[in-house]
Amino acid sequence: MVTMKDVAKAAGVSVATVSYAFSKSSKVSATQRERIYSVAADLGYAGPNIAGSSLRSGRIGAVGVIVPDSPVQALEDPSVTLLMKGIAEIGNSADIALTLFPASRGGAADSPPNSLVLRGLVDGVVIHNVPDGHPLVEAIIARGIPAVVVDSPRSAGLPFVAIDDRNGAYLQMDHILKLGHRRVGIIVDKLDQRTDCRMATLDDVGAATERNARERLAGYLDAARDHHLPVEDLSIVVAGNIDRAAGDEATRILLEFAQPTALVATSDVHAVAAWQVLRERGLAVPGDMSVIGFDDAPVAELLGLSTIHQPIVEKGRAAATILLDRLGGGTRTRSLMKTSLVVRASTAPPRG
Amino acid sequence: MVTMKDVAKAAGVSVATVSYAFSKSSKVSATQRERIYSVAADLGYAGPNIAGSSLRSGRIGAVGVIVPDSPVQALEDPSVTLLMKGIAEIGNSADIALTLFPASRGGAADSPPNSLVLRGLVDGVVIHNVPDGHPLVEAIIARGIPAVVVDSPRSAGLPFVAIDDRNGAYLQMDHILKLGHRRVGIIVDKLDQRTDCRMATLDDVGAATERNARERLAGYLDAARDHHLPVEDLSIVVAGNIDRAAGDEATRILLEFAQPTALVATSDVHAVAAWQVLRERGLAVPGDMSVIGFDDAPVAELLGLSTIHQPIVEKGRAAATILLDRLGGGTRTRSLMKTSLVVRASTAPPRG
DNA sequence: AGCCGATGGTGAAACGATTAACTTATGGTG
DNA sequence: CACCATAAGTTAATCGTTTCACCATCGGCT
Numbered sequence: 001m002v003t004m005k006d007v008a009k010a011a012g013v014s015v016a017t018v019s020y021a022f023s024k025s026s027k028v029s030a031t032q033r034e035r036i037y038s039v040a041a042d043l044g045y046a047g048p049n050i051a052g053s054s055l056r057s058g059r060i061g062a063v064g065v066i067v068p069d070s071p072v073q074a075l076e077d078p079s080v081t082l083l084m085k086g087i088a089e090i091g092n093s094a095d096i097a098l099t100l101f102p103a104s105r106g107g108a109a110d111s112p113p114n115s116l117v118l119r120g121l122v123d124g125v126v127i128h129n130v131p132d133g134h135p136l137v138e139a140i141i142a143r144g145i146p147a148v149v150v151d152s153p154r155s156a157g158l159p160f161v162a163i164d165d166r167n168g169a170y171l172q173m174d175h176i177l178k179l180g181h182r183r184v185g186i187i188v189d190k191l192d193q194r195t196d197c198r199m200a201t202l203d204d205v206g207a208a209t210e211r212n213a214r215e216r217l218a219g220y221l222d223a224a225r226d227h228h229l230p231v232e233d234l235s236i237v238v239a240g241n242i243d244r245a246a247g248d249e250a251t252r253i254l255l256e257f258a259q260p261t262a263l264v265a266t267s268d269v270h271a272v273a274a275w276q277v278l279r280e281r282g283l284a285v286p287g288d289m290s291v292i293g294f295d296d297a298p299v300a301e302l303l304g305l306s307t308i309h310q311p312i313v314e315k316g317r318a319a320a321t322i323l324l325d326r327l328g329g330g331t332r333t334r335s336l337m338k339t340s341l342v343v344r345a346s347t348a349p350p351r352g
Numbered sequence: 353m354v355t356m357k358d359v360a361k362a363a364g365v366s367v368a369t370v371s372y373a374f375s376k377s378s379k380v381s382a383t384q385r386e387r388i389y390s391v392a393a394d395l396g397y398a399g400p401n402i403a404g405s406s407l408r409s410g411r412i413g414a415v416g417v418i419v420p421d422s423p424v425q426a427l428e429d430p431s432v433t434l435l436m437k438g439i440a441e442i443g444n445s446a447d448i449a450l451t452l453f454p455a456s457r458g459g460a461a462d463s464p465p466n467s468l469v470l471r472g473l474v475d476g477v478v479i480h481n482v483p484d485g486h487p488l489v490e491a492i493i494a495r496g497i498p499a500v501v502v503d504s505p506r507s508a509g510l511p512f513v514a515i516d517d518r519n520g521a522y523l524q525m526d527h528i529l530k531l532g533h534r535r536v537g538i539i540v541d542k543l544d545q546r547t548d549c550r551m552a553t554l555d556d557v558g559a560a561t562e563r564n565a566r567e568r569l570a571g572y573l574d575a576a577r578d579h580h581l582p583v584e585d586l587s588i589v590v591a592g593n594i595d596r597a598a599g600d601e602a603t604r605i606l607l608e609f610a611q612p613t614a615l616v617a618t619s620d621v622h623a624v625a626a627w628q629v630l631r632e633r634g635l636a637v638p639g640d641m642s643v644i645g646f647d648d649a650p651v652a653e654l655l656g657l658s659t660i661h662q663p664i665v666e667k668g669r670a671a672a673t674i675l676l677d678r679l680g681g682g683t684r685t686r687s688l689m690k691t692s693l694v695v696r697a698s699t700a701p702p703r704g
Numbered sequence: 705a706g707c708c709g710a711t712g713g714t715g716a717a718a719c720g721a722t723t724a725a726c727t728t729a730t731g732g733t734g
Numbered sequence: 735c736a737c738c739a740t741a742a743g744t745t746a747a748t749c750g751t752t753t754c755a756c757c758a759t760c761g762g763c764t
Contacts, residue, residue, distance in 0.1 A: 018751095097451050400721060
């Protein structure tokens with residue numbers, strides 16, 4: 001491996017000078033710097049080794065994104081990959097790499113605490129959709145690792161990027177109720193760690209540890225109140241996971257226990273799954289049942305799914321911008337995004 | 353920051369002992385190890401600092417994936433995110449993080465060579481869909497950085513994971529010709545660096561620097577020959593980019609210069625885009641025109657797109673497995689995957 | 705002439721961890 | 735009882751950079 005020492009020797013200068021050259025310090029003249037670069041290129045020196053550099057300077061040139069559970073699950077969710085896209089865009093132009101972490105391990109019982117994040121593999125992190133109180137998040141806060149939270153503004157003192165979930169949910173339910181629906185089924189993505197699919201009461205949702213679920217439900221209730229709809233007419237099912245399978249299951253459960261004329265989902269993934277299930281059962285959308293999602297993932301446009309648009313990529317950009325600002329000593333704290341209703345072909349007035 | 357030294361002092365042992373404890377070496381007894389862990393936990397020590405550890409040991413605990421151009425583009429392509437999913441799955445269980453890199457910068461003219469990959473931010477990389485001869489790939493090979501290539505087995509000496517593109521393409525075209533189509537349009541994703549959308553001749557495609565394009569075209573020609581179809585009846589258009597917009601444009605160009613009864617695309621993204629364009633023009637699929645894609649991305653199933661299935665997630669798993677094996681001193685070299693035809697609702701015999 | 709402030713450079717001490725080589729008990733064996 | 739292998743530690747060198755504190759040189763000013 002060729003090191004700075006080799007370059008220094010070949011260029012006939014001290015290691016310090018080479019280091020200053022690579023950091024573009026004014027301590028070395030422009031001509032000297034160019035000379036050093038060319039010597040370095042001849043030797044095949046790729047630039048300061050990250051480990052050495054990071055050890056001394058404390059900066060490593062990468063930021064991480066922490067996603068719930070494992071990246072495995074997350075990478076199938078477009079709202080996660082698009083967020084990453086936004087982060088990558090900003091990181092890219094600052095020559096900062098993006099690293100993925102699972103939020104799972106905070107230190108298993110028998111093994112030593114071992115989190116690559118806490119051990120300094122990245123300079124800072126974007127925390128997405130991880131429940132507050134999660135050991136990893138707590139540890140990150142405790143150790144003062146720069147972090148930005150996306151979608152969960154509660155985290156004590158951390159800067160955040162979010163949408164107004166309650167209002168988004170309101171728009172969603174309001175649209176359905178305005179169309180005249182009175183029996184509405186709701187598919188909530190996740191209340192807490194539980195990943196099983198089940199019916200839930202209003203109280204269950206109100207007591208959820210996932211902020212999203214609580215906020216959006218609040219929005220649904222706001223809308224129901226404004227339209228004088230008794231809350232008993234809402235059937236709620238929890239999917240447990242954000243994937244097709246969970247959406248299928250949730251839909252089946254819902255159809256078994258209730259006869260809604262409209263289906264409101266907190267995620268496009270579930271809305272799409274529901275649509276498929278309905279189609280398989282020979283039910284027409286929106287003829288027999290209206291379906292509306294949340295996120296406006298690319299697939300929503302393809303299928304013609306009515307949904308609530310949220311600027312996911314922009315959220316990623318905003319999070320990265322705040323994080324980089326913080327890493328540079330800045331003090332930006334938050335960014336709020338707007339949502340809007342997108343009406344497509346999956347919603348219509350109830351039959352009859 | 354709390355270091356190993358602090359833990360050692362608090363536990364009344366040497367730094368070496370703490371290090372051995374964390375690496376689970378037999379040089380420290382189990383009871384001692386537990387004691388050290390608990391002291392570490394009390395102090396809030398998160399485990400060996402990556403920079404220090406990596407500097408000394410040469411291992412950093414992360415692998416990278418290099419995607420064409422910027423992660424920005426790639427993160428919108430499901431065939432890329434699903435590959436990442438596969439890699440992440442394997443990395444995850446080995447406690448190895450996944451880092452994203454753009455293939456763009458190999459060292460701009462005026463600035464010093466500066467690639468986080470070459471500077472050791474990761475232990476090894478999966479190179480996906482990057483044209484051979486790319487400066488970054490060359491540099492990686494030159495420096496002996498462990499790497500696995502996905503989808504481009506040409507790279508001298510590098511282990512690889514791939515499908516039989518030629519056969520996959522054959523299956524695709526064979527299906528269309530068996531249905532009786534004789535005027536077929538082809539949308540090829542990318543021939544080389546050019547990102548503009550244009551018509552192409554057989555020679556253009558044959559001379560492409562992208563291996564995928566050449567292989568798949570060869571498969572199309574094989575099928576045409578077997579069905580006694582004159583190659584002049586094939587119209588080829590190059591999309592230039594793998595995104596919706598490029599697919600739209602390619603379709604429009606194709607419809608302008610030819611009157612195919614079937615459309616064969618080298619990517620589901622383009623096939624879906626084409627379908628949308630046809631729908632907008634009031635053409636029925638498969639009534640007025642058949643459409644078939646390649647990849648079997650999740651959206652293909654949703655829309656009912658006929659396509660060639662390839663196991664993308666498994667490709668990621670295989671690549672990661674080979675890479676980790678190499679990092680551990682192993683010598684695995686390759687893994688070949690199978691493709692298969694999936695007939696759904698977008699293909700049918702030509703009208704009349 | 706003498707002094708001063710730039711400019712362009714050097715030397716050497718960290719940074720935090722790993723690991724080869726050495727040391728010291730401890731227990732087992734002939 | 736002497737001898738030795740093993741277990742459980744310790745010491746110290748080392749990894750590649752960064753950066754603080756110094757130092758020389760030189761032109762310009764009084």
